[in-house]
Amino acid sequence: MATTDQDDQLVTPWEVTAASQKGVDYDKLIKKFGSVKIEDSLIERIARVTGKPAHHLLRRGIIFSHRDVGMILDAYEKGKPFFLYTGRGPSSEAMHLGHLIPFVFTRYLQDVFDVPLVIQMTDDEKFLWKDMSVEEARRLASENAKDIIAFGFDKEKTFIFSDMDYIGSTPDFYKTILRVEKCVTVNQVKGIFGFNDSDCIGKISFPAIQAAPSFSCSFPQIFGGKKDIACLIPCAIDQDPYFRMTRDAAPRLGYPKPALLHSTFLPALQGAMTKMSASEASTSIYLTDSADDIRDKINKYAYSGGQSTVEEHRRVGGNVDVDVSYQYLTFFMEDDEKVEKIKKDYTSGAMLTGDLKKELISVVQKVVAEHQQRRQQVTDQMVQEFMTPRKLKYSY
Template sequence: MEVKLDPWGTSQIEDYSKLFEEFGISRFEEILPEIDDPHPYMRRRIIFGHRDYDVVLRAMNEHRPFAVMSGFMPSGKAHFGHMMVMNEIIWHQKHGADAFVAIANMEAHAVRGISWQRCRELGINDYILSLIALGFEPTGHIYFQSENYRMRDLAFELAAEANFSEVSAIYGFSGETSIGHMESVMAQSADILHPQLPDYGGPKPVVVPVGSDQDAHMRLTRDLAYRMRKFLVEQREGYISIRGKAAGPDLIKAAANALSEAGYTIKQYSEHIDLFDGVSAERIDELIREVEVNNGEFGFIPPASIYHRFMTGLTGGKMSSSRPESYIALTEDPDEAANKIMKAITGGKQSLAEHRRYGGEPERCAVYEFLLFHLAEDDSELEELYKECRSGRQMCGSCKKIAAARIREFLKEHQSARRDAINRLKEFGLKA
């Protein structure tokens, strides 16, 4: 069965392995051993897939510049599903990334019809305060899409490389789709690529932490990054081909001069250059990218992405801002949040006798997921709870009490940190 990934819908993935086959997403577990200090989401296979994260990881391990970028559409309360992205951004920032966070008010206004004022209120009060409370540092960049004119200028440049038929094919747009909705798509691609602008140090690896439903944005943006390049560098048998796929004579000449000055043996043609030295195509691509940037071009590196599993909603299905009963907001009353946990759907059987005999299904349990994703620091505790549930020895009521007590305590501490964050908004160039 075909998997449909809808950035604005309610995608619920039953079999994540299909994403590897149908969308070319790579398995994260294959590169996990290369990470010295993995986030719990990585260790616990919550982050399950990636595109080109090995490029980001190499920059991280070699202490070279890289960035992390993601965003939030202010269409409802920030909840624990959003907190996953916040935690991933903060982890990368702590590991050396230049961090960027967009409040996607253009998207919220165009797609959901939310007023600009309401977008600002939700953006500040729900998302940004929680982001700061969780540990985001002022060295990062937080912005509203409508106020970032460098990003918006880039969105215009990217739109010139896209066409209606391909964007419609990716997103399922019809003749009824508003132009504003389409423009918001270009803004998201510009969000992802703008950390590579000269203002922020030029081209660098960028990782975007997202749920798999956002992969359409990544596929389009990676394609646009490729189109904005003026050269294509390819390893051929015995030589490297540098083709000017959109480079004029002056840029071809500049590339040839740069290669010659670097001591490489080349043969120049009208629209391409052949290089015969035993050097990696990757190194030559870096040099050619510098030529592009020095001549006023972008030289983008295709952005990487990591994908995390969806949290199960408390009532089943996907946790969604449009269904308050399915989630716990980061601003929710701690006692109300604990009550929601006590009423949540679990993976237990219908009767105690049946549960003891056949055991529960923690992988289908919203309560166990809260522990797995957010409320248990000790991996061994999770492993024990899992075994006890599967064996039928651990009752759902006991797990609910553990999770309810912890979520109550977490929210009390988080909301105290949020109050402190109000006084720190100026550090991020923002005001309440």
């Protein structure tokens, strides 16, 4: 089970909680999971290799941990191919702000490295874990695909697939799943994911399905049956247990280990003790929310690091380590100088909590409105095109 010392925080693919108002201790998580903290030297190398500025999510430590990214960069510099893989579990019709993070960063990676991307819609997982029908899980996958397409992915380089559809249409994908299943024991999955004897057998077999897209042989229409093309997976850190299992299985299958880039969590509006959740409306800002909804939610629910009175705040200043509005700005405001000035003004007491929330409201309203405009342009035909197995365009 993916927990940290003395149960002071819990990080699994299904639940994230922390005892401190500062949220998850990511240094502890790195130590527990055995990943590697991203240092400035790696960020500088990514910028140097791509010839493009590093993304602000990298610069600010929101993309904070990795596995074997140096090997991906080594291969890229030598002209060797790799591909990107990320995913989405369609548990609700409306995605929220927290879901933006891995997709925004994945879009950046696709742009700067000019590589193909596969996006797995785990509608089978949501059917197994949630109280929904097969048909509803598949419908939500299609709806969520529209939001993903609206992030601006290149159709010629991006394949989005539903597990329910793709497993049945491509024998190679199922063969890869079987190979993974055969080399992972029930005891291993119980130890990694905390499954127990009351869990349905579908849950025990699902990790192999999430592992399979890490390997190029799962996509013969894209890679022509090659099994040695490296994979880079940008994802939130709670998904790492799946890929620790995958990386352990890879050498025994004769496949390269996937590399990973981990992001932190966007906190719930009420504070960083848990992440934003699609199933809890008061914790989340949805991509379908109106400008008024966004204003009201931030004003009402966003946890403040400010003091109890204006006089005290002017004297002591605010605490950005726990203030949700400031933390959100680090995710969504690209201007480094402006973010730093806000931090200085808030911690000194020159900026009040109301002013900080007003700044965030303006930023988030713009992000959501622009996304809604792009999504309105996504048709069912476009979804079908993105989700049709086909050859993708890439230079190697």
